[in-house]
Amino acid sequence: MKFPVSSQQLTQVLAPVMAAVLLGLAANASAAVDVDAANGVLKKNNCTKCHSVDKDKSGPSFKKTAEALKGKPDAEAKLHKHLTTGPMVKVDGAEEKHKVIVATDAELKNVIEYILSR
């Protein structure tokens, strides 16, 4: 390429670069946790009655859960099972079935990633 380059030549060189950058941004955005969506699902399911991000209520804080599962390869699977099978838990001393979440697969995945990233 000779200098000075025309603006058309510049566009030809830069277009693929810009496309790659935009694609990268889009991929990043879809991998990120949707905090608002997660909070909506947690509220609708009354999870917030027993859980908060950083305070223990009847259930452990999400920070505590994230801390305990950090770096474990089966962390997502563990929470998926916990939230879909209703295991027995102790709520203020009394045994009861844990709430089974009502959510789409995508919403549940987002909620799990939200909890694990607190």
Ligand code: HEC
């Ligand atoms: C009636 C109170 C109550 C409600 C409602 C409730 N939980 Fe829990 N949750 C608990 C208790 C108690 C535990 C502790 C279980 C244990 O450690 O044995 C727990 C544990 C958890 C854990 C940690 C699991 C683990 O393996 O470490 C997560 C995550 C969780 N709950 C998420 C949720 C979500 C999401 C909802 C809403 C769909 C929800 N909880 C609704 C009481 C509740």
